[in-house]
Amino acid sequence: EPEVTQTPSHQVTQMGQEVILRCVPISNHLYFYWYRQILGQKVEFLVSFYNNEISEKSEIFDDQFSVERPDGSNFTLKIRSTKLEDSAMYFCASSEGPGRSLTYEKLFFGSGTQLSVL
Amino acid sequence: GQNIDQPTEMTATEGAIVQINCTYQTSGFNGLFWYQQHAGEAPTFLSYNVLDGLEEKGRFSSFLSRSKGYSYLLLKELQMKDSASYLCAVKQIKAAGNKLTFGGGTRVLVKP
Numbered sequence: 001e002p003e004v005t006q007t008p009s010h011q012v013t014q015m016g017q018e019v020i021l022r023c024v025p026i027s028n029h030l031y032f033y034w035y036r037q038i039l040g041q042k043v044e045f046l047v048s049f050y051n052n053e054i055s056e057k058s059e060i061f062d063d064q065f066s067v068e069r070p071d072g073s074n075f076t077l078k079i080r081s082t083k084l085e086d087s088a089m090y091f092c093a094s095s096e097g098p099g100r101s102l103t104y105e106k107l108f109f110g111s112g113t114q115l116s117v118l
Numbered sequence: 119g120q121n122i123d124q125p126t127e128m129t130a131t132e133g134a135i136v137q138i139n140c141t142y143q144t145s146g147f148n149g150l151f152w153y154q155q156h157a158g159e160a161p162t163f164l165s166y167n168v169l170d171g172l173e174e175k176g177r178f179s180s181f182l183s184r185s186k187g188y189s190y191l192l193l194k195e196l197q198m199k200d201s202a203s204y205l206c207a208v209k210q211i212k213a214a215g216n217k218l219t220f221g222g223g224t225r226v227l228v229k230p
Contacts, residue, residue: 043220109160
């Protein structure tokens with residue numbers, strides 16, 4: 001089965017530093033997402049991206065966060081100045097475009113990037 | 119806002135059946151998903167209900183009652199590998215694409 005790939009699997013950074021988390025969504029998918037999960041807590045929506053623009057974002061996704069699709073395959077999440085509370089597992093996900101099939105509704109998640117801010 | 123509630127933890131015996139309940143309160147409901155998440159791994163899709171009723175897929179079944187804001191995931195013939203967290207997630211009509219709001223997850227421990 002096709003999969004979403006994320007790099008790196010682990011990232012350690014100092015508070016105040018910028019980090020870029022990278023994702024390669026499934027090739028024929030049109031919607032891309034970032035979610036995060038703080039240890040022991042629920043999976044939280046950050047942002048969705050469609051047609052080269054943000055379609056929805058949560059209150060977590062403030063000015064310190066940005067997303068980009070720099071080419072036809074990569075999808076990145078940048079945190080400009082990391083805080084301790086940004087430490088979490090960050091999941092990229094993708095899904096097909098609008099349609100009637102069940103597979104359209106499925107989110108496929110990558111294996112995540114564990115971000116540790118020291 | 120949204121409210122999605124599910125039990126924190128359940129324990130069951132190998133070979134048995136476990137039912138994980140999920141209740142939700144949301145505007146513009148447009149589907150309920152169940153995902154499985156093993157510790158330290160990504161969530162993986164299990165089931166999707168948008169209409170009332172039961173969806174069966176092998177050992178896993180999911181039920182939805184929209185009028186009651188209620189769903190359950192039924193796991194039959196439990197295996198040790200089913201030990202994982204099970205996440206209930208709701209999709210709203212206004213959400214672009216498939217933005218999901220997740221509950222806190224139910225950790226299921228399968229004992230021999």
